[in-house]
Amino acid sequence: MNRSVQFDEIDIALLEALQVNVRAPWEAVADAIGVDGVTARRRWARILQRRAAWTTVSTGNLPGQVTAVVTAKCAAGAAHEVARELARNPRVVSVETVIGAHDLRLTVVVRDIADLGDFLSHDVIHLPRLLSLDSQLIDRVYMQGARWRPGALSASAEAGLQLPSHDQRAYSSRTHEIDGPLTELLVEDARLPATVLADRLNVSETLVRRRIKSLTNSGLLVLRAEAAPHLIGLPYGANVWYQFAAEQLATAAGYISSMPEARWTASVLAGAANLFVVWWVDQIDSLHRIERKIQSDFPGVRVIDRSMRLQPVKRMMHMLDDEGLTTGVIPWMPQSGVSGDRKSTAT
Known part of the structure; x- marks a missing residue:
């Protein structure tokens, strides 16, 4: 496939700077990646225009x-069609076609176990070309995609962007x-200025800043x-x-999570496997190198799938x-259940 968009090293560093601190001021982002503020802002605007990257939020510690x-198996030749249909469901936050014993891999987020049922x-019962589903509950996340980094920034540059550490218990989960409409706007573009958010919500900037701080510091939003x-x-x-x-699970999960290729690491329930990793x-x-290293350090480990x-x-x-490239948003809304396919309005 001919790719219409390519990133250079500055683009990758810019993405990583925003991964470290999504709402960082452009001056801080520019210092971290070694350019001026105008260049950083212009590059990000170009990336957004090409739909090559985006900022968003995911839900965290919701009770x-x-x-x-x-995972899903589909009729021959139907995987992409079924994936598109499943992707329109707001409970499915991620879906990809895969090669292996199954055809699709989904991440499904629901309010509770009854909602999963x-x-x-x-x-999904109405999808005639969907043949079977297999599900595993996430027990504990050791490494989440929001914390993964491509490794373009130095440790000092990353440290300069990081927000002060905090105790989640000190922030109210009320x-x-x-919160619902604010989250919906942040799903589309997590860098929307507080002035824009306040105007769209018809509230004060102070309230917007306070709610973003509370929701993120409490872990309710990431x-x-x-x-x-x-x-x-x-x-x-x-x-x-x-x-x-x-007895090895927690140690192995922590060890794997420290590897730069591990995008998502989580212990899982149901089935023979007890650890799921996205590389x-x-x-x-x-x-193959990763698998040999894990088998060497943890004799007896089995690859289930x-x-x-x-x-x-x-x-x-x-x-x-x-x-x-992003074409639109179907938000998962924990407060109101509001969802709908819409074109991205990121600016």
Whole structure:
């Protein structure tokens, strides 16, 4: 496939700077990547115009919230069609076609376990070319995609962008009436200025800033910056399900999470596997090297299943085209349940 968009090293560093601190001032971003503020702002505007990256939010510590990894088998030749249909469901925050024993890999986020049952029993039953589903509950996330970095910034540059550490317990988890519509706006563009957010919500800037701080510091919302993996030099992705001895699980999960290729690491319930890992790599043979290293350090580990990413269809609520560029948003709204396919309004 001919790619219409390419990133250079400054673009990758810019993306990483926003991953560290999504709402950082342009002057701080510019200092971190070694350019002036005008250049940083102009480059990001160009990236947004090309739909090559985006900022958004994901939900964090919502009481009762359940996340599941779901795999699906489809009729021959129907994987992409079924993936597109599933991607329109707001409970499906991410979906990709894969090569392996199954055809699709989904991340499903629901309010509670009953909501997951409703999704599995009712939301997808009408899809005639969807043959089967297999689900695993996420138990504990050791490494989340919002914390993953491509490694373009130095430690000192990253430290200069990081927000002060805080104790989540010190922040109230109580919600406010603007939290739902505020979250919906941040899903589309997490860098929208407080002035714009306040104007759209018809509230004060002070309230907007206070709610963003409370929601993020309490862990209810996680700000994040995303881009198509091939644009940052990582065209290959693998989903691997491991089985570790129970006494090794926490140690192995922490060890794997420290590896730069590990995009998402989570312990899972149901089935033979107890650890799920998403790997992003620059070369396919890197996966063999990773597997040999894990087997060497944790004798007895078993690979229960693996699949290779073929094409992302939706990532963190953003619909993607065949190049992995964002085309619109279908938000998952925990407060109000409001959702709908819309064109991206990121500016």
